Each structure stands twice: as structure tokens, then as C-alpha cells.
Amino acid sequence: MADDSGGPVLVDIVVSGCDIVTxxxxxxxxxxxxxxxxxxxxxxIGPAADASVRYRGRSVLDGNGRIALPGLIDAHxxxxxxxxxxxxSAIGRTRALKxxxxxxxxxxxxxxxxxxxxxxxxxxxxTNMLRVGTTCFAEAGGPHPDQMGEAALQVGIRGFVALSTxxxxxxxxxxxxxxxxxxxxxxxxxxxxxxxxxxxxxxVKAWLALRQIIVxxxxxxxxxAAAASDLDVKIHTxxxxxxxxxxxxxxxxxxxPTEYLExxxxxxxHLHCAHSVLLSPEEVDLYAKHRLxxxxxxxxxxxxxxPRLIEMWRRGIDIGLGTDGAAAWGTLDIFQxxxxxxxxxxxxxxxxxxxxxPLTSDELLRIATMGGARALGIEKEIGSIEVGKRADxxxxxxxxxxxxxxxxxxFVASSILVxxxxxxxxxxxxxxMKEREILTVDVEEIxxxxxxxxxxxxxxxxRAIA
Ligand SMILES: [Zn+2]
Numbered sequence: 001m002a003d004d005s006g007g008p009v010l011v012d013i014v015v016s017g018c019d020i021v022t023x024x025x026x027x028x029x030x031x032x033x034x035x036x037x038x039x040x041x042x043x044x045i046g047p048a049a050d051a052s053v054r055y056r057g058r059s060v061l062d063g064n065g066r067i068a069l070p071g072l073i074d075a076h077x078x079x080x081x082x083x084x085x086x087x088x089s090a091i092g093r094t095r096a097l098k099x100x101x102x103x104x105x106x107x108x109x110x111x112x113x114x115x116x117x118x119x120x121x122x123x124x125x126x127t128n129m130l131r132v133g134t135t136c137f138a139e140a141g142g143p144h145p146d147q148m149g150e151a152a153l154q155v156g157i158r159g160f161v162a163l164s165t166x167x168x169x170x171x172x173x174x175x176x177x178x179x180x181x182x183x184x185x186x187x188x189x190x191x192x193x194x195x196x197x198x199x200x201x202x203x204v205k206a207w208l209a210l211r212q213i214i215v216x217x218x219x220x221x222x223x224x225a226a227a228a229s230d231l232d233v234k235i236h237t238x239x240x241x242x243x244x245x246x247x248x249x250x251x252x253x254x255x256x257p258t259e260y261l262e263x264x265x266x267x268x269x270h271l272h273c274a275h276s277v278l279l280s281p282e283e284v285d286l287y288a289k290h291r292l293x294x295x296x297x298x299x300x301x302x303x304x305x306x307p308r309l310i311e312m313w314r315r316g317i318d319i320g321l322g323t324d325g326a327a328a329w330g331t332l333d334i335f336q337x338x339x340x341x342x343x344x345x346x347x348x349x350x351x352x353x354x355x356x357x358p359l360t361s362d363e364l365l366r367i368a369t370m371g372g373a374r375a376l377g378i379e380k381e382i383g384s385i386e387v388g389k390r391a392d393x394x395x396x397x398x399x400x401x402x403x404x405x406x407x408x409x410x411f412v413a414s415s416i417l418v419x420x421x422x423x424x425x426x427x428x429x430x431x432x433m434k435e436r437e438i439l440t441v442d443v444e445e446i447x448x449x450x451x452x453x454x455x456x457x458x459x460x461x462x463r464a465i466a
Contacts, residue, residue: 008056011038012429016048018063018395019409023070023369023384027362029409035068037391040429045387059431061424065399067409067417069365070384071135071158071392071427072334073372075295076236076274076322079151079161080110080118080142082125083450083457084327091465100242104174105465106327110143110164111177112460118144120453122151123446125326127438130157132333132419135392135427138295138376140274140325141165141209141236143180145194152204156432156440158392160376162209162236163194167220172244176215177464187216188223195233203428205233207272212238213257214248218264225266232270234293234377239273242304246278258283258292267292272375274322276312277304284312293318293375296367298340299329306348309341310359313367320372321364333419338364361414395424 016034022045034051036044044055048063088105091097098104113121129137134157139148141162148161167187169176182190191208198206208224208231210216216224228235240246240257249257258279261267267290276294279287287294294312296319301307312319321337323329342364350358373383381390396417398406403421406412425433432440 008052008054010056010058011036011043012057013037013059013061013391013426013431014051014055014057015061015063015068015393015395016051018066018068019406020045020068020385021410021413022386023366024386027410031409033068034063035385035393037426037429040390042385042387042389042391045385061395061431063395065397066395066423067398067413068385069133069394069396069413070369070382071394071425072133072368073320073376073383074129074134074137074322074332074334075272075320075372075375076140076297076324077125077137077332078106078140078142078325078327079125079148080113080121080144081106081325081327082121082128083117083454084109085330087458087461088327098174100172100244103172103176107164107180108174108177108464109327109461111179112464113143113457115144115147117453117457118142119147119151120446120449122148123155123441124450125332126152126155126157126159127441127443127446128326128332130155130425130427130433130438131422131436132335133394133396133422133425134332134334135394135425136372136376136382138207138236138272140238141211145206146197149198149201149204149206153201154441156427156430158203158382158427160205160207160234161198162207163190164211165191165209165220165224166211166215168215168217170214170248172214172248184217184220184223187220188227191224192227192231195231199231207233208235210235210237212241212245213260214245221261221266222264225264225268225270228270229268234270234272236272237274239276240278240283241275243278256280256283258286262286262290269293269377274324275301275304277301277307279308284308284315287312287317288315291318293377295320295322295375296341297322297324297328298337298344299331300324302344302348308349310345310349313359313363313371318371318374319367320375321368334368335418338368338414362410365414391426391429393426394422396421397423
């Protein structure tokens, strides 16, 4: 690996002295290891002692006292709801909340956002994600996705943006505000042109979207599915998320939601289904048969039903973890989503049959990384620390007394670390956060813009839901 003169090869980044939790097939952990990164990819992994004779880094990251992990993946996030963090709880303290929340509060909130508000939401949201170790996201579909994409490029995160796609407003909860409702044809055209506008970008691309079956006509669902197949791109949707949705499908089509979609002929690996909580056994079979991907949002899912994460994961269904955005439960920390999923799967799947640990913390960390990568269809590119993959890496502190002892880095990584332990983040071979300082955007400037804009946005929102 030496250059022609026999000296060390010059590469973009060398990280040395860390414990590497690779999440490769064998779950390898390298103590006192090193990673060489060049042109966006991992080119070498090995013992720290060998690194200096082989590689010289333009940037050198000291890995002492750090655990290196693959970047976490948020497989279901609502960028445009970032400024709504905590607001639903605050409203709930003053009056009874109307159900369903997404139709009564979330879509009305999105409807009052200007493009520049969504750009600001993106800057806040994506910076927030990097700070807690998320290096890749799948946007659920919101207003002004181009502004999300621009913000993602600026912040330096990897992701897939998507458009909120609604072409009907059936009478369940509130009606969809006019600005969020389009004709079927317009919804189709806007989705396809969004994907085409972003298809040649490297780190940020666009997906198609269908908000969910209640607000999308069968014609639109079929059209978007055909476009997904033509463009070879995913469709982000919400599926089996609430009892009202199951009742809607039952009353209107005499079917479960997934069976209704099967009837339309749209089930395929292109369909990415957030939540996927209230699945009948037959619907889980359909997920496995048609290779649908799913996202498990622990903070929400256990208040909806008894999600069968363990069963879906063991059956090989591509499933990742998601936060559902800051408006849902506030945090964007995927470490916490994983911790909650472990305990909650114990309660719903372990306790009834006295299985002591149905899903281990190690497996949850794998779901948060490789699971998410598989769900997003990019498992060959990211999700683990392996030679040839894109360099999306975290260096997490493990020197605090409350983290001691670090006898088993895999245990510390999967059970002890939380987002705020992440010190340094590399995305696509670029150092985007170093020792907790974001290097790509001016965080103080974002803070100032937020302080000015938030009251204006909230005033509009209060009027919209009055
Ligand atoms: Zn959602």
C-alpha cells in the first residue's frame, strides 16, 4: 500500500487509535484501530500500529478514547416539522387535542410554511441530526422539498428529500388545507420532476411520495408506483399507522391497507412504509413477499399498537429506525430510538412467552445502521465500516466516568452511547463536525434566523388551527 517511493500513501483522512465497531457481517470490533479515507470512501481498516507506515492523512483525526461507528440512519423524518418541536404537547396542556394529529395539526402546520421557512427547518433539522450521529435520512414528504435538499447540501448530510403528496381529502379529522392538496396529475408531475431534478446529485437525492392511503387516490397510487419502477426510486409513505386507517380501508375497500395496495398492484421493493404497526399476519407476509421496506419509529409506534419489529427483522424484511421528526416526540437521537425499541420489544414480544432478550442491543444497533441502509436501498454504499463503502463515520467519546469501563466497545456503542456522545462526524469523506463543532454551516447564524422566524411562523400556525 506504499506509494512508488515506498513511503506512506497520501489520503484525505486518517483516523487512528479508536476502537472500531464495524457492523460488518461478523460484527467485528477492532481495538486500537485505524481507518483511511480517500475520495469519499473507506480505503483501509486495520491496527493503528500499521496505519502510520501505510498512510499519511491530509486530515488526521485522533481516535484515542473514541469508538468509531458507522453513521446512524433516520429512515423516517419530517424536516418541515422541525420548528413544531414541543408545540403539540404545549397545545395539549391547554385543550384536548383533535385526532388524528397529522391531519389536524401537522399538515396545517406544513401548509403555512414559506420556502424560506422550510430551508431554515432543514438547516436546523440536519444540523441537529449530525450532532446526534445521524448521517443519512429519508424525508417522509413535506412542502418545498427543493429547499430541504439545498439545506442538506449546505449542512453536508446524506439524504433523500420528498414532496408531501395529497390529491384527495376524505372526511377523517380535519380537511387538508387547499395549499397542500393538488390534482392527481399535478401530484404525479411534481413528484417525477422533483426526482429528475435531483437524480444527478451525489449525496442528496429525491424520492417519490404518497402521504398515506386516506389522502391519495387509487389513480395517483398506481401512477406513482409506475413512476417508481421507471425511475428505479423509492416511494415514501405511511402505512398501517393508525386504527382510523385500518377502519377506512375496511369500510371503503373491505380490505386491510396493505391488501388494498396489493389489489392495486403497487407492492414492490420500491415502497418504503413508515410505522407499519397495525399489520395483520397476512400483511407481514405481503411485506416479506413483495420486499416492502419499513421504518420503526419507537417513540410513536408503541402508543399505536404492538409492532412486530423482531418478527419482521428475523424474516429478512428491510427495516430501519426513525424518529418521525421533532414534532413527534422531540428528539432526533436514533441511539434513543434503538434503546426504546429494545425495551419495548421485550415488553411486547419477550415477556408474553418468557423470552429473556428477544432483540439484543447489538441487533438494534445493526438495525439503526445496516437495517436503515437496506431499507433505503443503499446497503452496498453505507451502513457499516468496511473497505469500499462511502465514509459515513462517527467518533464517539467513551472516556467519561459514567461510561466506564469500556471492556466491550460493542456493548458501549449499543447500550451506553447517546447522541451527545458523538464528537466527530464524517459524511461521504468530509469532516462535517469536529469535536462537536459543525464545520459546514454557521450555527450562530441559524440560531439568529430561528429566533426571528419562529414567532412569525407560530402566529400563522395558531391562526390556521384556531
Ligand atoms: Zn411520519
